[in-house]
Amino acid sequence: MSSSVLYDAPGPKARVRNIIYTVLGSALVLGLVVFSVYRLNEKGVLEPEVWNIFNNAGVRANIRDGVLSTLKVFALAGVLSLVLGLLLAVARLSDHKWISWVATGFIELFRAVPLLITIYALWVLFLSYKDDLGVIGENASFWALVIGLTVYNACVQAEVLRAGVNAVPRGQVEAAYALGLRKTQVMTMLLLPQAVRSMLPTIISQLVVTLKDTSLGYIVTYAELLFAARTMANNIIVNGENPITAVVIVVAAIYIAMCLLLSSLATWIEKRGRRAKTGITVAHAGGTGGAPEDVPGDVGMPMDGPPDVSK
Template sequence: MTRRPAWLTRSSAPKSVLFDIPGPRARRVNFTLSVVGVLLVLAVIAWIVMRLDDADQLTAAKWEPFTYTDIQNALIKGMWATIKAAAVGTVFALALGAILAAGRLSDHAPVRWVATTIIELFRALPLLLLIFFAFYLGKGSISPFMSVVIGLTLYNGSVLAEVFRAGINSLPRGQAEAAYSLGLRKSQTMRLILIPQAVRAMLPSIVAQIVVLLKDSSLGFIIAYPELLRSVQQIGAQYFNLLPAFIVGAAIYIGINLTVAGIAKILEVRTRHSKTGIRPTALDETALLDSKL
């Protein structure tokens, strides 16, 4: 009789409780604090609305331009430019982060030194400087779009490299040792076993960095890249409604970030289910056949 694999065994031990269940008095206190917190938030919102009304920022004339087709098209173009730069920068940053993380974990000292130098250099430089360097050092041969993408890639790729490295180092050493015992090279072990697990474990941190990357794409307005913030600024300057224009721009940014967070939540749920699901592997099926023979 073969021994049941440990990963198939479900633990029946009760989960540890990190805090005591609140009693009636504690529940009343928590409810009171919640009500007070909600009232304070509503009071702050009401104060902001009153201040906007006193400054004549809530009049119909200030918001009417956003009903114009040209203004809506300008906002859509700016939003698309932001999403496009963020999407391309995300792909390149993830690829660069994986390469730098692999170099940082290399067995060869020169490779580790080069990867570490690149990571520390571009993490230390402000993103705005990287965008400026890419744009002005290119002497007009690099478009504003590519300048923004290069800056986003270098900075966020260096940050993601450290995220990947931390995720890989957090995995049990037995993962790599089992792969080496099967004859896999280190590159195969990293690509096939360690990196996929690290990405799954560090998915929240990766998504948070992608959201930061998306917001940082607004720095492209410095080099006249027609992203959302620049479009909002131009609309506000043209119709003398800067505050309503920035409110609309903020709402669009919030909508985009909530969409990214929603997609990340779906991916997290899917990866968690695939991780906890019990699926026999080919190795387990082979062992079962051998036991029957």
Template sequence: MTSVLFDTRGPRARRRHAIYSVVVVGGVAALLTYVFLRLLDAGQFTAAMWQMFSYEGVQRRILAGILDTVKAFLLGVAFSLVLGILFATTRLSVHRLVSVPATVLVEFFRAMPLLIMIFALYNTAWLRSSVTAIGGSLRDHLGGPGSWLAATFASPTLWALVIGIALYNGAAQAEILRAGALAVPRGQREAAVALGMRKGQLMRAVVIPQAVRSMLPSIMSQIVVTLKDTSLGFIITYEELLYAGKLLAQNTATPTGYPYIPVLLVVGPCYIGMCLLLSTAARRLASLNGRTATAPIRREKGLLRRR
């Protein structure tokens, strides 16, 4: 088949590109072999390096890191989606007093590096005092359940990470939703206005639901990014999975050194597994969304056949 983007390569070009491919693959294979041999000489693949993972305490520490990662992820996703809907709605407002500040905030949070935002929040006095006060109030007024809530959620490091993730990803979700809202056909807006809907009702009942449906794959992709962003919590000593792996690697001495590579080979697949689960859920939602969207068309075709 002839491509319209570039000319078809001739025999000499194909041979030259084949040689380039062999050279690149051979170079990468040689580099990986060299790295593997150096790590093997350093004792990173000896049995003593992996023995730590048979201990129940290490397994519990890794499981606790996974649970802390999931906790920060769920809170970050919930707040980022709420902020995304709020920012998208205000940016689409016809009132400049509402849309201009929302635009400034969205662009600011999108431009600000997430790591700097998390670190700045962690070093903010009001966040620490507020979380501490809320935790004390929960213990005083709710007894046992309040103590559990305070021990589980009243952590300044957790909320510094969650707020930073929510602001950054909320701005990204707002742009995704705004693009989906602008893609809604103009006729549907006009029909809703003709039915007497106000602007708020129009956004809630017509525009936002369709924007969410059309942009669902992009929304789920950003949610996967949110999960990976939780790994930045190790900078502020939030005890998520990456921080747990760092502690295990630095505090477990073996006759051949510290088990950095074994910990990496255990922690890395945990992140990959969680991302794959989210990606699978995204594909399922996308396929379900497609079937739901085409259901009225299939019903209409069935009625026409019966007639």
């Protein structure tokens, strides 16, 4: 139901009341902003010297490197998780019982364990076998982060794809078999393309989650944006203090901008998919949004009845 069903078109009294609420609400928000700025100013965070550090070439280079290493992890983990997710989805849908059991077990285990726990365990593991692992050992925190993100997000992407495959009408599969297509052909030519197409917004939303979760690198001391910024802030002293607050505010803006960009792509694709007359229902971009966690499309699905998840 559109929100307008919940209330009548405002009459004169309601209009006055709405204006009062508007003024009160805006005043409250404005008050909060003013208060924050006042307090920040009082604590000396708004001093020009504090913000002047961002004019420093070294600081800028630090932040740029942080962004680049965040993006590096994101690109690698994003691509790998899509590939592994595809494999896991196909494995879980396989007719061979044991393959589908193994895939199911893998997916359920790594989806249930917090990503941070996985990454940390991998990190410690890599560090303790540093010498035997070669490339991975040299860069333990990077690979722990990438592999942890890959495994976790692959499990979620696999579930998304599986939901997409299950949403393809049965008749199409039967028709394909009747035409004499083989199992592999049905999967690659019929099911997966439609699954990917209908689930694209959810897949991209999960990529947003991947991007957000790269910040867990902070905890395994990988120099992604958050960690780089924090170490940088610890090394700078302005007016006798570390400018942590200012740096955190700037980094927050960068993160939000990156994630917003990616999620608006998801929303755009969703809108575009709804307009196209392909007969494929497109899932919600907000689906999982970031409830990093779960069968995508659960949240926010009932509305327009896009593909039902795994039922």
